[in-house]
Amino acid sequence: MAWFKKTRKPIAPVAEKPSRVPEGLWVKCPSCAQIIYNKDLAANLSVCPKCAHHFRLTAAERLRILFDDEWVEHDRDLESTDPLHFTDLKPYKARLKAGFNATGLKDGVIVATGRIDGIETVVAAQEYAFIGGSMGVVVGEKITRAIERAIDKRCPVVIVCCSGGARMMEGALSLMQMAKISGALARLDRARLPYIAVLTDPTTGGVTASFAMLGDLNLAEPKAQIGFAGPRVIEQTIRQKLPEGFQRSEFLIEKGMLDLVIDRREMKAVIAKALRFMGAQGISPASVEPAATSDPEIATEPATQS
Numbered sequence: 202m203a204w205f206k207k208t209r210k211p212i213a214p215v216a217e218k219p220s221r222v223p224e225g226l227w228v229k230c231p232s233c234a235q236i237i238y239n240k241d242l243a244a245n246l247s248v249c250p251k252c253a254h255h256f257r258l259t260a261a262e263r264l265r266i267l268f269d270d271e272w273v274e275h276d277r278d279l280e281s282t283d284p285l286h287f288t289d290l291k292p293y294k295a296r297l298k299a300g301f302n303a304t305g306l307k308d309g310v311i312v313a314t315g316r317i318d319g320i321e322t323v324v325a326a327q328e329y330a331f332i333g334g335s336m337g338v339v340v341g342e343k344i345t346r347a348i349e350r351a352i353d354k355r356c357p358v359v360i361v362c363c364s365g366g367a368r369m370m371e372g373a374l375s376l377m378q379m380a381k382i383s384g385a386l387a388r389l390d391r392a393r394l395p396y397i398a399v400l401t402d403p404t405t406g407g408v409t410a411s412f413a414m415l416g417d418l419n420l421a422e423p424k425a426q427i428g429f430a431g432p433r434v435i436e437q438t439i440r441q442k443l444p445e446g447f448q449r450s451e452f453l454i455e456k457g458m459l460d461l462v463i464d465r466r467e468m469k470a471v472i473a474k475a476l477r478f479m480g481a482q483g484i485s486p487a488s489v490e491p492a493a494t495s496d497p498e499i500a501t502e503p504a505t506q507s
């Protein structure tokens with residue numbers, strides 16, 4: 202008889218057992234697959250404790266990491282008027298609304314004044330969850346006003362870049378923001394005030410082509426994707442395979458496009474030290490460790506360039 206006859210079973214997907222772990226309590230690192238307790242991850246500034254993978258942060262988290270304490274937000278209520286009445290798969294107005302629902306912001310950047318290690322600083326942090334952190338009229342206007350505010354108050358500017366580039370739903374108007382912000386940065390430079398660009402994953406398109414690369418110091422987080430056109434577009438255009446690690450921070454610093462690649466956990470200390478080196482005055486220098494002030498030589502910073 203048919204001892205070895207296979208019984209045909211329909212191929213059906215194995216139903217996954219429902220997890221008993223509450224949603225959002227544990228996070229799996231996409232780089233090393235380590236399971237990390239959510240609170241541990243937050244305490245470690247969203248850097249994987251095992252492999253130092255940098256998880257993406259929201260704009261508000263960026264400000265929380267950089268500022269000593271409370272900050273004052275500016276131009277919170279600016280919103281896009283949809284000047285082109287643009288519709289692609291969805292109307293642009295619906296995308297703006299979805300962005301607001303996802304982030305609670307009216308556009309893709311938070312601008313605030315606060316203190317970084319005692320130094321009063323204007324910080325703009327881009328929010329990737331708002332239409333890919335894209336730069337439209339509102340982002341351009343808010344960043345420009347931030348720079349002008351810094352010139353009035355004579356304080357430095359830090360911009361944390363995280364963007365897919367210019368916002369196509371605002372067409373040429375979004376491209377004009379590149380020139381507008383660059384012009385404001387030129388005035389900041391003429392006023393002899395420092396500007397530090399912090400490039401995070403991803404910084405691409407019109408943002409890279411304007412303010413992300415204009416810092417007196419251009420700092421980047423490890424393994425951040427930084428470029429103008431995406432790697433796939435470049436591959437298709439030049440019909441060549443791109444090298445390993447192309448458009449990542451470590452690749453770019455080797456080519457001289459960046460000044461430092463810094464672990465997020467060191468970022469605030471390095472920014473404060475650099476600002477002091479460039480002449481920014483802290484409000485309470487007593488709060489600074491003596492070791493940090495006695496050695497203003499930024500070049501000797503033992504930066505974690507991984």
Ligand SMILES: [Zn+2]
Pocket residue numbers: 230231232233234235249250251252253254
């Ligand atoms: Zn990891």
